[in-house]
Structure formats: structure tokens, C-alpha cells
Amino acid sequence: MTIKLYDLAGAEEDRRFSPYCWRVKMALKHKGLAFDTVPWRFTEKDAIEFTGSTTVPVIVDGKRAVYDSWEIALYLDEAYPSRPGLFDGSESRALSHFFSLWTVRNLHAPLLRAIVLDLYGQLHEKDRAYFRESREKRLGAPLEQAGGDPKKALAEFHGALEPLRPVLVQNTFVSGKGPGFADYILFGAFQWARSVSPQRLLEPDDPLYAWRERMLDLWDGYGRKAKGYPVGT
Amino acid sequence: MTIKLYDLAGAEEDRRFSPYCWRVKMALKHKGLAFDTVPWRFTEKDAIEFTGSTTVPVIVDGKRAVYDSWEIALYLDEAYPSRPGLFDGSESRALSHFFSLWTVRNLHAPLLRAIVLDLYGQLHEKDRAYFRESREKRLGAPLEQAGGDPKKALAEFHGALEPLRPVLVQNTFVSGKGPGFADYILFGAFQWARSVSPQRLLEPDDPLYAWRERMLDLWDGYGRKAKGYPVGT
Numbered sequence: 001m002t003i004k005l006y007d008l009a010g011a012e013e014d015r016r017f018s019p020y021c022w023r024v025k026m027a028l029k030h031k032g033l034a035f036d037t038v039p040w041r042f043t044e045k046d047a048i049e050f051t052g053s054t055t056v057p058v059i060v061d062g063k064r065a066v067y068d069s070w071e072i073a074l075y076l077d078e079a080y081p082s083r084p085g086l087f088d089g090s091e092s093r094a095l096s097h098f099f100s101l102w103t104v105r106n107l108h109a110p111l112l113r114a115i116v117l118d119l120y121g122q123l124h125e126k127d128r129a130y131f132r133e134s135r136e137k138r139l140g141a142p143l144e145q146a147g148g149d150p151k152k153a154l155a156e157f158h159g160a161l162e163p164l165r166p167v168l169v170q171n172t173f174v175s176g177k178g179p180g181f182a183d184y185i186l187f188g189a190f191q192w193a194r195s196v197s198p199q200r201l202l203e204p205d206d207p208l209y210a211w212r213e214r215m216l217d218l219w220d221g222y223g224r225k226a227k228g229y230p231v232g233t
Numbered sequence: 234m235t236i237k238l239y240d241l242a243g244a245e246e247d248r249r250f251s252p253y254c255w256r257v258k259m260a261l262k263h264k265g266l267a268f269d270t271v272p273w274r275f276t277e278k279d280a281i282e283f284t285g286s287t288t289v290p291v292i293v294d295g296k297r298a299v300y301d302s303w304e305i306a307l308y309l310d311e312a313y314p315s316r317p318g319l320f321d322g323s324e325s326r327a328l329s330h331f332f333s334l335w336t337v338r339n340l341h342a343p344l345l346r347a348i349v350l351d352l353y354g355q356l357h358e359k360d361r362a363y364f365r366e367s368r369e370k371r372l373g374a375p376l377e378q379a380g381g382d383p384k385k386a387l388a389e390f391h392g393a394l395e396p397l398r399p400v401l402v403q404n405t406f407v408s409g410k411g412p413g414f415a416d417y418i419l420f421g422a423f424q425w426a427r428s429v430s431p432q433r434l435l436e437p438d439d440p441l442y443a444w445r446e447r448m449l450d451l452w453d454g455y456g457r458k459a460k461g462y463p464v465g466t
Contacts, residue, residue: 090409091321094400095328098407101396102335163334167327174331176323 002034004060006048009039010122010196015227017119017195019108019188020069022223024057026184027073029219031083035059042127042134069188070100073181086181096182099174106160107189113139113146113153118197120147150199157201161208168207172214179218187215187223194228202231235267237293239281242272243355243429248460250352250428252341252421253302255456257290259417260306262452264316268292275360275367302421303333306414319414329415332407339393340422346372346379346386351430353380383432390434394441401440405447412451420448420456427461435464 005025008018016022016037028035040047040056051058053067059075066075073086074093087093112119116135120143123131132143139146147153164186167174174182190212193201202209212231216224238258241251249255249270261268273280273289284291286300292308299308306319307326320326345352349368353376356364365376372379380386397419400407407415423445426434435442445464449457 088324089321090404091413091415092324092328094404094407094409095325095332095415097403098396098400099328099331101399105396106339163331163338166334167331170330171323171327174327176327180324182324182328 001062002036003028005035005037006040006056006058006060007037008056009041009124011124012122012227013039015122015195017122017192017228018056019192021057022188022191023069023181023184024059024072026179026187026215026218026223027076027086027181028059029222030086030179030181030184031076031080033076033080033083041124042130070097086184088175088180092175092180092182096175096180096185099182100185103185103189107157107186108192110153110156110160111189111193114150114157114199115193115197116143116147117150118199122196154199154201165207168211173211179215183215187212190215190231191223191226191228194231195226196228198229200231204232234295235269236261238268238270239273239289239291239293240270241289242274242357244357245355245460246272248355248428250355250425250461251289252425254290255421255424256302256414256417257292257305259412259420259448259451259456260309260319260414262455263319263412263414263417264309264313266309266313266316274357275363303330319417321408321413325408325413325415329408329413329418332415333418336418336422340390340419341425343386343389343393344422344426347383347390347432348426348430349376349380350383351432355429387432387434398440401444406444412448416444416448420445423448423464424456424459424461427464428459429461431462433464437465 005021005028007016007021007025009016025037045054048054048056048058051060051065051067057069057072058065058067059072061079066072077086087096120128120131136142164174171177173179174186190201193199202212216231238254238261240249240254240258242249258270278287281287281289281291284293284298284300290302290305291298291300292305294312299305310319320329353361353364369375397407404410406412407419423434426432435445449464
């Protein structure tokens with residue numbers, strides 16, 4: 001039975017920008033599981049009410065609904081142990097959990113400020129009031145003010161990435177030899193930005209640039225084919 | 234043959250405060266390897282010149298000298314593969330490398346500002362000019378100015394630890410079920426502070442507090458018995 005994923009969309013149905021939904025899509029590809037995505041908007045709370053969640057990602061796998069990207073990753077490895085693991089053991093799982101929380105705190109926060117106005121412009125009309133209210137509360141300022149200095153926000157984002165660079169000089173992936181859930185966590189942030197914003201995040205001489213290319217190429221260019229801006233502009 | 238570790242000491246020979254040397258001491262205990270420590274001061278460059286390094290930790294294992302705490306960890310797992318691993322695989326190794334670089338950037342930096350004046354007071358007299366010059370260069374300010382607001386620096390340190398708390402609610406150690414090199418990386422920061430400063434870093438209701446207790450208890454209280462201030466004061 002094909003897994004169903006509720007996947008955040010913009011005004012255009014095929015513009016899928018949620019960093020957390022990207023984590024899950026990459027995880028499903030990693031496990032080789034068939035899935036269909038259902039475009040979903042922030043204000044379509046009714047459509048996922050049966051799952052107990054008010055946000056996506058939510059997956060429905062037969063009779064089971066699971067939400068929260070981290071919980072979904074744990075579920076997939078538990079439910080499909082014979083398929084490639086998202087973590088290679090309990091140590092990697094604990095360190096990836098830290099990596100997920102670090103990404104949200106240290107990468108998503110400045111990145112949101114860098115792209116928030118671009119993102120707002122890509123939203124479905126019916127989502128705009130909800131987004132403005134919830135994000136202005138989170139950011140503690142009007143969107144136009146919080147997003148008023150994208151260069152400064154990108155500089156902060158760039159600095160926060162520093163501890164990853166030596167790792168990606170020495171390893172092909174954040175998870176070492178092959179991609180793992182930690183890579184999908186990080187890639188989610190880059191796909192989020194690329195889906196809604198033409199801003200250039202990385203220079204070609206950055207070890208992260210080559211890593212992102214490798215991520216975009218996985219599974220016959222699954223991430224690269226998604227609607228968004230080219231990364232090299 | 235017993236491994237020899239050059240270990241940074243203060244005015245008192247048994248006050249061993251280097252966070253990087255603590256990583257190595259815990260790693261040696263983890264592997265169950267016999268070792269002797271040699272007290273070393275910042276200005277004793279001649280004593281380790283034969284190793285090619287100007288800083289500690291340096292280990293001498295038979296005819297082999299290895300320096301840099303990360304390189305030493307890799308060496309120990311490679312040279313002693315039949316003993317307990319510091320990493321449970323290449324994924325954990327890559328994520329622990331990130332964790333090490335994150336710790337230096339996000340934890341050591343504010344912690345140095347919080348404890349730098351206490352640390353300076355514990356140094357051997359012959360190290361003071363060297364420490365002042367090198368650290369003022371790194372901090373971009375006189376020690377008294379960089380270390381002038383320890384409460385603010387500790388608040389920053391406390392905030393940077395945030396992504397670790399949920400991990401340590403769900404796991405006994407940063408490395409999951411048992412302690413690994415990621416735990417020794419983090420513990421090094423806490424031992425550094427405790428060795429030279431009476432400042433309280435954590436409250437008892439913090440999940441990190443219970444984790445630090447577990448770390449202090451390892452190997453019959455090896456870390457707790459070291460000269461330093463009690464953590465609960």
C-alpha cells in the first residue's frame with residue numbers, strides 16, 4: 001500500500017517548500033518506499049485533523065498516521081527494518097537528534113529571516129493572514145522588519161554552517177560514506193530556501209556547495225527536479 | 234607499554250584543566266588503556282618539540298606520537314580495534330566530528346569568556362604572559378574586558394546547550410545508550426570550567442546536570458576525583 005504524505009504547498013500546487021516535508025520525502029526515497037504527496041496549505045487544518053496534528057509533515061501508512069519529521073524517521077526505521085536504515089545505530093540516532101534541533105535553532109532561524117519575504121510572496125492567498133500572524137509572533141516583529149536585512153541574516157546562516165565544512169571536506173556526506181537522515185535534515189533547509197527564493201546561499205568553493213550538488217543528484221535528481229530556483233544563480 | 238599523555242596543568246601540578254586533554258583522558262579510560270600523565274605548561278614547548286606539536290594533548294604510544302584530541306581519538310580506535318570503540322561506525326564518527334567543531338565554536342567560546350579570569354588566576358606564573366598575549370589576541374580584548382561579564386557569557390553558554398536537552402531526556406548519553414567520544418567532547422568543556430572556576434554552570438533540574446553526574450561517576454569517579462570545584466555549589 002502506498003504511503004500518503006501531506007506536503008506543504010505554495011500558491012502553485014507543485015511548489016513544495018516545507019523543510020520538514022523535505023526531510024520526510026528524502027527519507028522515503030532513502031528507504032525505497034512508494035509514496036504519494038497530497039498538496040496541503042497551512043490553513044487546511046481540517047484535512048489532517050484525523051491524525052491529531054495541525055501541521056505537516058503527516059504520513060498515512062495503511063491505518064497508521066504519524067506526524068513530526070523526527071517521529072516519522074523513527075517510525076520508518078522501526079516499521080521497515082529490512083530496508084536501508086536512516087541511522088546506522090543508536091549513537092547515530094542520538095547525534096542526529098541533536099543535529100536536527102541544532103539545525104532548527106542555528107540554521108532555520110537566520111534562514112527564515114533571509115527568505116521570509118520571498119516565502120510570503122509564494123504563499124497561497126488563503127494562507128497569508130495565518131502565516132503573517134504566526135510568524136510575526138515567532139519573529140517578534142512585522143515580516144517586513146524581520147526580513148528587512150537578508151544579507152545580514154545570510155551572513156549569520158553562513159557563519160553557523162562553519163562546523164560542517166571540515167566534516168564535508170573529509171566525508172562525502174554528513175552521515176559519513178553514504179547519506180543518512182542528518183543529510184536530509186540539512187538538505188531540508190536548503191530546499192526550503194531554493195523552493196521560494198532566488199537568493200544565492202553558497203559559493204561554489206564552499207564544501208557545502210559540492211555536498212548540496214550530491215544531494216540534488218540523489219535518486220535521479222529527485223530534489224533538483226522539484227519546483228524552485230536554480231542554486232547556482 | 235603504558236601510553237604517556239602530556240596534560241596541561243596549572244600552578245598546582247595536579248590541577249589539569251585542558252578540555253582537549255580531558256577528552257583524551259576519558260577516551261583512554263573508555264578504551265581501557267593504561268596511561269600516565271605528564272604535567273605540562275603552556276610555555277614548555279621544548280618538552281613536546283619532538284612530537285611536532287606546540288600544544289597538548291600529545292600522546293606517546295611506544296614509538297608513535299600523536300597530537301590533537303580528534304586525531305588521537307581516531308588513532309586510538311585504529312590502533313586498538315579490539316577494545317571498545319569511541320565511535321560505533323563511520324556515521325557516528327562524522328557526526329561526532331561536527332559535534333566537536335560545534336562545541337568549540339558554540340560552547341567553548343562563551344565559556345572561555347565566563348571563566349577566563351578564574352583560569353588566569355590558576356595558571357603557573359611562568360604561563361601568565363603567554364596566556365594573556367595569546368588569549369587577548371583570540372578574544373580581541375584585554376582579559377579583564379573579555380571576562381568582565383561572566384553572567385552574560387554563561388547565559389549564552391546556557392542557550393547554546395538548548396539542542397542537547399531533549400536528546401538527554403531521551404538518551405542516557407549524547408552517544409545514545411553508552412558514553413562515546415561525543416560525550417567526552419562535551420564533558421571536556423565542563424571539566425575545563427570546574428577545574429579552575431567555582432561558577433555554577435547548571436541547575437539540578439537541567440537534563441544536562443544529571444548527564445554530567447553520570448559522566449563524573451564513570452570509572453569509579455575518575456572525573457569527579459580530579460582537582461577542581463564541586464559542581465553543585
